[in-house]
Amino acid sequence: MTHKIRVIVADDHECVRAGVRHLLQERTNMEIVGEAADTHGLAELLDAHACDVVVSDVGMPGIDGGSNAVPFLRRLLRRRSHPYVVVLTMVCHGHMLSGLRNIGVTGIVDKREAAATLIDAIVTVCTGRVHLSDQVRVALDAVDPTSQFQASALSAREWEVFQLYVQGLAVHEIAQRLQRSAKTISTQKRSAMRKLGLETEADLIDYARKIGLA
Structure with a gap:
């Protein structure tokens, strides 16, 4: 690549964006062409600026509501022409990280390793190669390779149910809000937990805290 690598940074924490800005400002082969605090802002930047790489968190306000950028990143990576994506995250759950790889994310960096x-x-x-930071590799290596759900990414509806549940709504309340049957909501909740490798309600709440949903 002969031109500067054009980067858009998306994270809902100003201190993280400032840290990335500091890392890149001395690099003569890179430039930040935009910064966003949520996926709505990220979408606007992508429409307005040519970009080679998006550096993005996943636990930030989503364009479809909630605090999850994964559905947006999934749609972005399905486009015929799209920038590369490097996820910068505190998530250390192997199934979630595997899901990011499965939707086409080629770079995943633990925030604690960002400087290095x-x-x-x-x-x-x-x-065109894959980069995983050391902590990310450790988490991915710990995933049971025989699990049929290990590389599954949640559907938009599963994320919707998952987010409402960890916010404290009961299954019947979610069903009423989303105008679906309680049976459907219960199925989608169980499916989300299986795909993320979560076995108990405690696991679910702990995971939600790690990605900023609770």
Whole structure:
């Protein structure tokens, strides 16, 4: 790539965006062309600016509501022409990270390792290769390879149910709000938990806290 690598940074924490800005500002081969605090802002930036790499969190306000950017990133990566995506995250749950790889994310960096590895991740994905930081690799290696759900990403409806449930709504309340049957809501909740490798309600709440949903 002969031109500067054009980067858009998306994270709902200003301190994270400032940290990424600091890392990239001394790089003569990179430039930040935009910053967003949520997926709505990210979508507007992508429409307005040519971009090679999106560096994005997943636990930030979603364009469809809630606090999850995964559905938006999934749609972005399905486009015929799209930027590379490097996810910068505190999530250390192997099934979730595996799901990100499954939707086409080629760079995943644990935020605690950003100073040491984010630049390498941006350069690596631009060459068409995969970059995973050390902590991410550890979490992915711990995933049971025989699990049929290990690489599954949640559907938009499953995320919707998942988010409402961890906010404290009961199954029948979610069913009423979304105008679906309680049986459908219960099925979608169980499916989401299986795909994420969550076995108990405690696991579900702990996971939701880690990605900023609770």
